[in-house]
Amino acid sequence: xxxxxxxxxxxxxxxxxxxxxxxxxxxxxxxxxxxxxxxxxxxxxxxxxxxxxxxxxxxxxxxxxxxxxxxxxxxxxxxxxxxxxxxxxxxxxxxxxxxxxxxxxxxxxxxxxxxxxxxxxxxxxxxxxxxxxxxxxxxxxxxxxxxxxxxxxxxxxxxxxxxxxxxxxxxxxxxxxxxxxxxxxxxxxxxxxxxxxxxxxxxxxxxxxxxxxxxxxxxxxxxxxxxxxxxxxxxxxxxxxxxxxxxxxxxxxxxxxxxxxxxxxxxxxxxxxxxxxxxxxxxxxxxxxxxxxxxxxxxxxxxxxxxxxxxxxxxxxxxxxxxxxxxxxxxxxxxxxxxxxxxxxxxxxxxxxxxxxxxxxxxxxxxxxxxxxxxxxxxxxxxxxxxxxxxxxxxxxxxxxxxxxxxxxxxxxxxxxxxxxxxxxxxxxxxxxxxxxxxxxxxxxxxxxxxxxxx
Ligand code: ASP
Ligand code: MG
Numbered sequence: 001x002x003x004x005x006x007x008x009x010x011x012x013x014x015x016x017x018x019x020x021x022x023x024x025x026x027x028x029x030x031x032x033x034x035x036x037x038x039x040x041x042x043x044x045x046x047x048x049x050x051x052x053x054x055x056x057x058x059x060x061x062x063x064x065x066x067x068x069x070x071x072x073x074x075x076x077x078x079x080x081x082x083x084x085x086x087x088x089x090x091x092x093x094x095x096x097x098x099x100x101x102x103x104x105x106x107x108x109x110x111x112x113x114x115x116x117x118x119x120x121x122x123x124x125x126x127x128x129x130x131x132x133x134x135x136x137x138x139x140x141x142x143x144x145x146x147x148x149x150x151x152x153x154x155x156x157x158x159x160x161x162x163x164x165x166x167x168x169x170x171x172x173x174x175x176x177x178x179x180x181x182x183x184x185x186x187x188x189x190x191x192x193x194x195x196x197x198x199x200x201x202x203x204x205x206x207x208x209x210x211x212x213x214x215x216x217x218x219x220x221x222x223x224x225x226x227x228x229x230x231x232x233x234x235x236x237x238x239x240x241x242x243x244x245x246x247x248x249x250x251x252x253x254x255x256x257x258x259x260x261x262x263x264x265x266x267x268x269x270x271x272x273x274x275x276x277x278x279x280x281x282x283x284x285x286x287x288x289x290x291x292x293x294x295x296x297x298x299x300x301x302x303x304x305x306x307x308x309x310x311x312x313x314x315x316x317x318x319x320x321x322x323x324x325x326x327x328x329x330x331x332x333x334x335x336x337x338x339x340x341x342x343x344x345x346x347x348x349x350x351x352x353x354x355x356x357x358x359x360x361x362x363x364x365x366x367x368x369x370x371x372x373x374x375x376x377x378x379x380x381x382x383x384x385x386x387x388x389x390x391x392x393x394x395x396x397x398x399x400x401x402x403x404x405x406x407x408x409x410x411x412x413x414x415x416x417x418x419x420x421x422x423x424x425x426x427x428x429x430x431x432x433x434x435x436x437x438x439x440x441x442x443x444x445x446x447x448x449x450x451x452x453x454x455x
Contacts, residue, residue, distance in 0.1 A: 001179055002027065003222045005035040005188065005210035010225055010284040011127050012040035014075040020131065021079075021138045023225070023287050024183060028140060030220070033175060033184040033213055035147075036131050037206040038123025039075070042068060043189075046098075050119045053102045054111035061102045069095040076130040081137030090129055098122055113157035117190075117200045120158075121148070124187025124206070132185040143182040150174055150216075151191030151209060153199045160191055160199035162212060164271075167191075171216030179217065186213070207264055211272040211279070222272050224264055225284040230292030231256060231263055233446050233454065234308045239438045243446065244455040245306055246290060249298035255390045255424045256309045258346075269294065290455070302450035304397040305389045308441050311346065312431055315362050316381040316414055319372055320354040330376075331355065337371045347386060347417050347426055356415050358386060358428060384414060385434040387441065388426040395422035407440045 004027065006020050024032055038046075045064055053061035072091050080087040101119060105111060124147065132144040150170040153160035178184055188206025191199050201208050207224055214222040231253065234242035248256075250273045254266040269279045273296050282291040298306075321330050334355060338345060341364035345357045359365065369378050394400050404425060405413075415428040429437055446454075 001031040001033065001176070001217055001219050003035060003210050003214040003217075003219045004032045004225060005206060005223065006037065006131075006225045006284060007206065007227075008037040008040050008042070009227055011036050011131060014078045016284075017075070017079055017131060017134050019284055020225075021134050021140075023284060024135065025138065025140060026287075028183065031179050033179050033186070033217065033219070034131065034135075035186055035188045035206060035210040035213055036124065036127045037188055039072065039127045039130070042123035042127070043120055043203070046119050046123055047116065049098075049102055050105060050111055050116055053105035054109060056106055056109055058103065058106035061106060062099065065095060065098050065102055072126055072130065076126075076133065079130065079134035079137060081133075083133055083137065087129065087133045091126060094122055094126055114155075114197065117157045117160075118198050120200055121187075121190040121198045124190045128185050128187040135183055135185065141182045143178045143184050145175055145178065145184050145186045147186040147188070147190050147209065148192035148196075148198055150186075151201075151212060152194055153191040153201070155193045155197065155199065157199055159202045160193075162191065162201065163194070164212075166194065167212060168216040171213060175213065176217045204265075204268075207268040208271075211269040214277050215271040215275045218275070219272075219277055221278050221280060222269065223280045223282055224269075225282050226263065227283060227285055228263055228281070229283045229286060229289045230281045231307060233306070234438055234442050235310050238310055238312075238435055239442060242442065243449060244289070245292055246453055246455055247293045247295065247299045248306060249392055250294055250296055251421060251423055252298060252306055252390050252392060253294050255388065255419065255421075256307055263292075266294070298392045299453060301391070301393060301453040303445065303448075303453065304391050304393040304400055305445040306391040306453070307389075308438055308445070309388050309390060310434060310438060311360065311386040311388075312434065314346070314358045314360055314384040314386055314428065314431075315365065316356055316358050316384050316428060317365070317369075318354060318356045318379045318381070320377040322376055333375060334372060337368055341368050343368065347415060347428065349415050349417055358384065358415065381414065383431045384428050385431040386426055386428055387434065387437055388424050389441065389445070390424045392423050394425055401425060403444055404441060407444045408437055411437055
């Protein structure tokens with residue numbers, strides 16, 4: 001049994017869903033459970049309609065709902081074959097309910113998180129129905145499961161926390177047996193409280209749903225189908241021509257995501273990885289490519305570095321204590337200020353009297369600076385970038401830092417950090433030096449490739 005998750009772009013249109021159908025067909029023997037996001041940008045549009053309604057702009061809200069009704073009918077009915085009349089009825093029923101809800105919100109003039117979830121959930125409720133009709137029309141025995149009956153959560157609407165024991169029990173009871181003989185299709189992102197009130201797991205939550213479903217049914221594998229070939233040795237926006245990394249550990253993937261590889265946030269697949277279920281990143285536009293396999297432990301690799309990840313548009317804040325004596329409590333005071341302004345710090349280096357740290361969100365920097373100035377000098381450097389070498393073997397291989405510094409000898413390195421896990425080595429350099437630095441590092445660490453790990 002496997003879980004196959006398709007994101008919004010993979011199910012955005014009739015053509016996209018046709019592609020998904022043929023991919024799933026190839027895996028039919030492996031008993032797939034298919035988890036889908038809402039079609040295209042549906043979730044954004046639903047929430048926009050909710051906000052318009054609550055702001056009293058009833059007509060604008062209803063116009064958005066109408067557009068969504070139109071696009072779901074157009075793409076959906078074209079896929080449903082002889083069952084089109086049934087799907088038509090389902091879609092219209094959902095939209096009639098949505099019309100009523102939107103009208104109600106415009107009368108009440110306010111939007112609770114609970115109502116937001118009720119509205120946002122319609123995207124996945126509909127996309128999963130459309131996809132299940134498409135599968136059936138293509139000759140696959142298919143069963144639609146309402147995800148809200150099996151993903152059980154608390155009532156923190158818009159950020160609901162999964163009740164794992166109840167959810168896993170429901171998945172064992174209601175999904176696993178069905179998946180033995182039919183392709184199960186369900187929506188990601190949505191769940192419900194034990195009282196049956198609709199919740200959502202937070203924006204982008206479908207990957208998380210897929211991991212939960214996989215963990216709950218003890219799947220052999222979880223496939224996350226996106227629009228990239230997988231994780232690469234270098235960020236393609238900065239250096240095209242990197243190599244695909246065929247396998248990577250969960251810890252390595254986490255470091256890469258943190259520093260910019262936007263493929264998948266590894267924390268979302270933790271429930272699966274903890275149960276030792278491999279997670280694959282695959283490209284629905286190029287299904288023949290093997291993608292990237294994320295597992296708890298890294299496969300042996302002859303290259304010490306697996307990937308160079310980067311983060312652009314970073315600001316360095318240098319803080320120097322003006323009171324040399326009684327310096328204890330210095331870091332605590334600094335971090336309390338960052339905490340109060342909800343500003344997270346990416347990289348940090350300290351000496352006896354000074355601290356440098358990097359931020360990517362500078363919204364509150366002026367206020368932070370004012371407060372820190374009361375006990376320290378502050379300088380700020382903008383237009384910086386973080387470059388990070390990631391690989392489990394970095395800790396076992398002497399001389400990696402030396403090789404990296406040699407390569408960057410003509411560049412001004414502003415900060416250096418080696419993560420506690422010792423599987424990353426990061427530098428801060430000027431953003432204008434980023435692309436030449438990445439190319440040079442790539443040449444140094446990837447001129448020979450372990451064919452077992454790199455494509
Ligand atoms: N449709 C939801 C969102 O846009 C969940 C997802 O796509 O993962 O946030
Ligand atoms: Mg999405």
